[in-house]
Amino acid sequence: MTNHKELVTQLRATLGKLEMALGVINDAIVWTDHAGVIQWCNKAFDIIAGAPHIQILGKNIERILPLYKNKIKIPINKNFFESILRDPSRVPREYRLKKGRPIRWLEVSIRSIPAKKENNAGIVIVIRDITERKQKEARMEQQRRTLAYQADVLKKIRNELIKSSADLKRSNKDLEQFAYAASHDLQEPLRVIASYIQLLNKRYRNRLDKDADEFIAYAVDGATRLQTLIRDLLDYSRLNTQTKPLESVNCQALMKKVLDNLKTTIEESGANITCGALPVITADQTQMARLFQNLLINAIKYRSREPLKIAISAQKIAKLWKFSIKDNGIGMDPKHLKRIFGVFVRLHTINEYPGTGIGLAICKKIIARHGGRIWAESAPGQGSSFHCTIPAILTPRRASSSLP
């Protein structure tokens, strides 16, 4: 093989490899002369142009690739290329290709190919299809807008809730203060009424007729009950206003004290009371004593003919302590299990069982203040179980000083 032939063969081999390499890359490459006439392009360009290779060669690139920027068609001519050569950095990089459907987004880089002979100089254009990226950006922008809108809506809702919560707290505080003031101020006139009725009873009993005696007895009874009601209401309304700071409370020792206080009542009922291990918790000691006392009084009061048994226990469940007081008393219809915690709610007449019906309402308020929950389980003739939960670790923030 001659030197010339060998050289040409080697050059052909190199060119062949170069052609193949340029043919497999994803970016489209095309080179033109300074007027935009296509002199060569790779396979990726054929695809973007949507025409056979043979039909693209020799054509002006403006005919093959209609590019738009801001909806204006870009004239790809000598002026266009001259402006690029003057300042390549000012050329917009992103274009829309409006050739058939769907529309594609292209990132375009344009460089001049310098050469010693002007005839050999030209322009190389590299085109990357960024349609997918643009679509992703558009989707992300849409998501961002949606999220921003939702965040805005949530912010408005949050502000409304904060306002409503503040309004509710104010309203509850007003109600508490009203209940306290009303019950407090009612006490004095009621005391006067009750005193004079009792004076009447003392001075004129058996000196008036039988009807008068009966009327006076009813009036005394009514005044006494009203005094009890007012006192209990005052008591209830004080639960959040006259609180003590939370402290470490040994429930075992506290329960022993409560049982000692109720010793006479327990002995009279003949109740057999068992008490499991009770924990140390953080609470208002006075209110916890009141809670235990009210639940025990109820268990004793609503006993059946059977010998009374009361079981007191505590169980750790996750981050809560669950206290339970279970009795074998008369029980109640499950349909009442929620309303019994209401203020002045009674399931029996005053003649059947004494009391104003405030005891469980007080228990509920105490537990709510401690961030817990109280509920009952019962069935007629099957006794009742009262359960309440208190967080094992209580911070002053968790205990509320206002109504739940």
Add this chain to the structure above:
Amino acid sequence: MKTIAEIKNEKKLPAVVVDTLGTITFANSVFVKVFGWKIHDIIGKPLTTIIPKNLHDAHQLGFSRFLTTGTPTLLNEPLKLKALLKDGTVIDAEHFIVAEKINNEWTFAATIKPIRNRIMSD
């Protein structure tokens, strides 16, 4: 499908033969007459002599790719391509190109039939 020998014997259409280096080795009398080239202008010269200048790069790369891969993209089918007359006029012509291995080297032959409209000078 035409053979190189058949194209060489072509009497009605302009025909040329090119070797593996891309050099014109044969042109029939019809080609000389229609395209205006003298035989000594083109025999032994690169095929790009009769191709418009702005298609030289595409020709060189495509030709080299075929020699490297052996996979044709333009052979054995009529193709509308540009051709260059002696006077510099660029015309459209229907090309039919075939390739054969002779003595283990590629040889190419083509008939080049001008299509009616003449276009601008190169």
